[in-house]
Amino acid sequence: MIEIESTTGQLVAELDISRAWLVDPASGREGPGEIVVRDGILEAVTWLDGDEADEARADGVDGTGIVVAPGFIDLHAHFREPGNENAETIATGVAAAAHGGFTTVCLMPNTTPALDEPSVLARVRAAVAATGSPIRVEAYGAVTAGRNGDTLAALGELADAGVVGFSDDGSPVRSASILRNALAYAGSLGLPIVDHPEDSTQTAGAEANDGLVATVLGLRGWPAAAEASAVARDLEILAEVVRDVPGARLHLTHLSTAASIDLVRRAKAAGLPVTCDVTPHHLALTDEWIAGARRWAWEALDDEGDGPGRARNPWHDGATVAAPYDTSLRVNPPLRSAPDAAACLDGLLDGTVDAIATDHAPHSVVDKEVEFGLAANGISGIETALGLVLAAVDAGRLPLGTAIAAFTSGPARLLGTEPGLRQGAPADLVVFDRSSSWTVEPGLLHSRGTNSPVLGRDLVGTVLLTIASGRIAHEDT
Amino acid sequence: MSVAVPDGRTAGAIDDSIEADVAAGAGDPSVPIGDAGSEAARVVVSVPRVDDAPETQGIGWPHRHLLDLDVVTWPEIELVMRTTDAMKEVLARPIPKVPALRGRAVTILFYEASTRTRVSFEVAAKNLSADVVNIAAATSSVTKGESLIDTVRTVEALGADLLVIRHGTSGAPYLAAQHFGGGVLNGGDGWHAHPTQALLDLYTMRARLPGGSLAGRKVVILGDVMHSRVARSNIWALTAAGADLWLCGPSTLLRGFEAWAKAGATAGRTFTVTSDVADALRDADVVMALRIQQERMEGGLLPSLREYAARYGLTRARLANAKPDALVMHPGPMNEGVEIAPDVATMDRSVITDQVSNGVAVRMALLYLMAGVRTGAAKSGASVAFGPAGRNEAPA
Numbered sequence: 001m002i003e004i005e006s007t008t009g010q011l012v013a014e015l016d017i018s019r020a021w022l023v024d025p026a027s028g029r030e031g032p033g034e035i036v037v038r039d040g041i042l043e044a045v046t047w048l049d050g051d052e053a054d055e056a057r058a059d060g061v062d063g064t065g066i067v068v069a070p071g072f073i074d075l076h077a078h079f080r081e082p083g084n085e086n087a088e089t090i091a092t093g094v095a096a097a098a099h100g101g102f103t104t105v106c107l108m109p110n111t112t113p114a115l116d117e118p119s120v121l122a123r124v125r126a127a128v129a130a131t132g133s134p135i136r137v138e139a140y141g142a143v144t145a146g147r148n149g150d151t152l153a154a155l156g157e158l159a160d161a162g163v164v165g166f167s168d169d170g171s172p173v174r175s176a177s178i179l180r181n182a183l184a185y186a187g188s189l190g191l192p193i194v195d196h197p198e199d200s201t202q203t204a205g206a207e208a209n210d211g212l213v214a215t216v217l218g219l220r221g222w223p224a225a226a227e228a229s230a231v232a233r234d235l236e237i238l239a240e241v242v243r244d245v246p247g248a249r250l251h252l253t254h255l256s257t258a259a260s261i262d263l264v265r266r267a268k269a270a271g272l273p274v275t276c277d278v279t280p281h282h283l284a285l286t287d288e289w290i291a292g293a294r295r296w297a298w299e300a301l302d303d304e305g306d307g308p309g310r311a312r313n314p315w316h317d318g319a320t321v322a323a324p325y326d327t328s329l330r331v332n333p334p335l336r337s338a339p340d341a342a343a344c345l346d347g348l349l350d351g352t353v354d355a356i357a358t359d360h361a362p363h364s365v366v367d368k369e370v371e372f373g374l375a376a377n378g379i380s381g382i383e384t385a386l387g388l389v390l391a392a393v394d395a396g397r398l399p400l401g402t403a404i405a406a407f408t409s410g411p412a413r414l415l416g417t418e419p420g421l422r423q424g425a426p427a428d429l430v431v432f433d434r435s436s437s438w439t440v441e442p443g444l445l446h447s448r449g450t451n452s453p454v455l456g457r458d459l460v461g462t463v464l465l466t467i468a469s470g471r472i473a474h475e476d477t
Numbered sequence: 478m479s480v481a482v483p484d485g486r487t488a489g490a491i492d493d494s495i496e497a498d499v500a501a502g503a504g505d506p507s508v509p510i511g512d513a514g515s516e517a518a519r520v521v522v523s524v525p526r527v528d529d530a531p532e533t534q535g536i537g538w539p540h541r542h543l544l545d546l547d548v549v550t551w552p553e554i555e556l557v558m559r560t561t562d563a564m565k566e567v568l569a570r571p572i573p574k575v576p577a578l579r580g581r582a583v584t585i586l587f588y589e590a591s592t593r594t595r596v597s598f599e600v601a602a603k604n605l606s607a608d609v610v611n612i613a614a615a616t617s618s619v620t621k622g623e624s625l626i627d628t629v630r631t632v633e634a635l636g637a638d639l640l641v642i643r644h645g646t647s648g649a650p651y652l653a654a655q656h657f658g659g660g661v662l663n664g665g666d667g668w669h670a671h672p673t674q675a676l677l678d679l680y681t682m683r684a685r686l687p688g689g690s691l692a693g694r695k696v697v698i699l700g701d702v703m704h705s706r707v708a709r710s711n712i713w714a715l716t717a718a719g720a721d722l723w724l725c726g727p728s729t730l731l732r733g734f735e736a737w738a739k740a741g742a743t744a745g746r747t748f749t750v751t752s753d754v755a756d757a758l759r760d761a762d763v764v765m766a767l768r769i770q771q772e773r774m775e776g777g778l779l780p781s782l783r784e785y786a787a788r789y790g791l792t793r794a795r796l797a798n799a800k801p802d803a804l805v806m807h808p809g810p811m812n813e814g815v816e817i818a819p820d821v822a823t824m825d826r827s828v829i830t831d832q833v834s835n836g837v838a839v840r841m842a843l844l845y846l847m848a849g850v851r852t853g854a855a856k857s858g859a860s861v862a863f864g865p866a867g868r869n870e871a872p873a
Contacts, residue, residue: 215733215736217647218647218670315547325648369624370652371625371644371646371649372646372647372648373647
């Protein structure tokens with residue numbers, strides 16, 4: 001039951017949602033209830049108790065229908081402005097984010113020019129302001145000047161200007177020595193280094209996860225070890241730096257392999273200040289999609305018997321139903337095997353993985369409608385993130401509360417914010433309907449990037465409403 | 478003897494049925510060899526009258542495109558083999574030409590240097606009286622930055638019915654197929670597939686092996702397997718044919734294939750991967766050497782060509798481990814003195830020149846069969862209908 005008075009972009013005059021399933025990771029609470037927003041302020045959050053709650057559950061308010069949660073936070077997105085506005089602009093990017101249920105987005109600095117000094121940040125902020133959208137847009141500064149890997153960018157000036165961390169994403173911080181200095185310098189500024197872990201000497205020309213699919217399709221293999229060895233390097237350096245600089249922090253983005261997740265698990269157990277995220281596509285899709293399979297990662301996992309399970313063979317069980325070599329599946333890091341995807345899910349379940357980040361990477365058709373080996377890496381995913389993750393929830397692989405936490409409180413820890421359904425604060429929330437699905441079509445995407453591997457597919461969890469700073473950012477019509 | 482050809486695929490063409498004995502050789506006749514793994518079957522195929530145009534007959538060939546062999550069924554391979562026999566007969570005539578594809582246009586679009594494959598396709602198409610256009614990418618507007626899709630659309634607009642494409646990027650013919658209204662024949666894509674080569678290899682082996690069957694025969698593919706589209710397409714064809722297939726080379730050039738062998742090419746049909754050349758060659762019936770390219774040294778895959786030749790080169794001494802009458806093959810072009818000794822390449826039991834001449838007949842057969850598939854429905858710009866299992870079937 002949703003009643004609303006207002007129009008998109010304006011302050012919510014009055015919103016009353018009753019008989020909804022509320023999820024509040026800040027308080028760890030989840031259950032049937034009601035919210036009221038008046039003049040942009042979350043005026044009331046009412047949790048049903050006892051008999052009332054039981055009645056509501058019996059009546060179908062059990063988490064499978066309308067869900068209200070704090071607005072999602074994306075730690076990793078590319079809006080391509082300045083420099084590649086054919087692929088995305090800040091305006092189309094924030095609209096896409098709102099459509100995906102996100103109220104906060106952290107942009108990577110691999111624009112042209114790179115965001116390596118404050119004037120580029122000012123340019124981005126001006127573009128954000130011009131959209132009039134209430135979505136909060138944060139940015140990372142580059143670790144190295146021009147992202148060239150050689151010399152540090154203007155870290156202190158960027159920190160003063162308000163970046164939320166530093167990253168050379170798109171590339172790793174190649175030099176271990178530069179990484180060491182960056183961790184120390186950024187640590188003293190109270191900001192994390194966000195590394196894209198990849199040993200590029202192992203991935204020159206690589207096209208697909210090194211495995212059966214790459215071998216059969218004749219694609220250059222992208223070894224799991226190229227990621228895990230970079231993760232191991234980063235963690236060893238962090239362990240040393242943090243002795244001298246207690247504020248040093250490392251965030252590893254878009255981990256995709258079982259080995260990397262395991263390394264982070266052990267580092268966390270040893271008390272290192274490390275956090276990490278995984279993407280929706282590495283949770284839900286696998287490399288067999290490149291061969292034409294179209295089943296979810298957990299359906300491609302043969303996990304009978306002991307151990308972590310093995311990937312099923314798509315050529316043996318008739319799973320190849322689409323044309324192979326779809327370039328929308330080309331991404332860095334590559335889609336991995338079913339056991340790797342399962343390890344990413346396990347990392348979310350046991351707290352090793354802090355956040356789900358989209359790595360939203362829109363590309364123009366010019367860069368994607370080409371031969372697989374020539375296509376740009378990246379998936380346009382900010383609008384389909386919730387649907388992919390809810391597919392795992394529907395399959396019983398991930399509790400709803402854990403999924404929501406990975407979209408909200410988990411990423412908030414990196415930013416030092418505290419999202420929640422808090423009475424008296426400006427409303428910042430997403431309302432979606434798990435019982436409703438939508439077909440992903442180019443015309444429905446707000447992003448300029450239609451490079452989505454789930455085009456044409458039905459995804460559950462239509463976002464009905466996204467409210468940021470008390471204002472409507474997206475409303476399903 | 479049941480005819481395991483799907484409905485409607487035999488009508489009208491059966492004036493020369495041949496019962497093909499592929500006992501203990503072929504997989505399930507109704508399932509693509511990439512999916513299947515069942516036991517022996519006897520199949521009946523109807524050989525088309527290749528003097529006549531293909532569209533005047535009901536030919537049991539449903540594939541609008543031939544991109545790789547994983548989606549082809551065993552009876553379809555058998556049909557290619559028998560049609561190739563018919564083409565061999567044409568080639569033996571005083572005037573080795575039939576009017577079957579008169580008025581049909583075949584465009585040969587090669588993005589990589591090639592002599593034998595390109596010329597082989599050209600001769601094949603001309604022997605069928607097709608009009609042939611050759612496009613070498615280096616001399617086309619590709620060098621001006623034209624995309625593959627644009628080139629393919631242009632080729633179609635210029636009237637091509639069939640497109641033969643070779644490309645250095647794995648999977649490129651699949652992209653072409655999605656934007657071309659006619660049929661696409663893969664002439665080799667990156668490391669991925671070279672289906673016409675695998676079919677001519679199969680034809681050549683069957684023609685020369687006693688009994689004409691690959692069942693239980695030990696076939697060794699020796700050399701740079703990792704970068705080889707010939708090896709990959711032969712894995713589908715030879716495992717389906719029941720051969721005891723061995724892949725041999727330095728372990729750096731076998732990367733990934735051990736896992737493929739463990740998984741099995743088709744369920745229940747695996748192959749053997751080894752770096753031990755003596756083990757591989759022991760009692761072999763067929764030895765196929767693959768080209769070693771100089772550029773492979775750069776990534777540290779091999780210490781030197783000299784070391785490769787010494788350890789893996791196909792010499793008379795090494796060949797002595799194989800059966801006395803073992804066939805010697807090579808898809809070409811050869812680096813004599815590296816992967817194959819010059820005197821081995823020209824031995825009596827070398828069938829390397831047979832491979833070249835059979836290549837023309839096999840490509841005639843494929844062009845003929847594909848020209849018989851109706852593609853008119855897709856001329857309006859509709860993309861390829863990839864059915865279940867990625868099969869590239871003709872639109873209904």
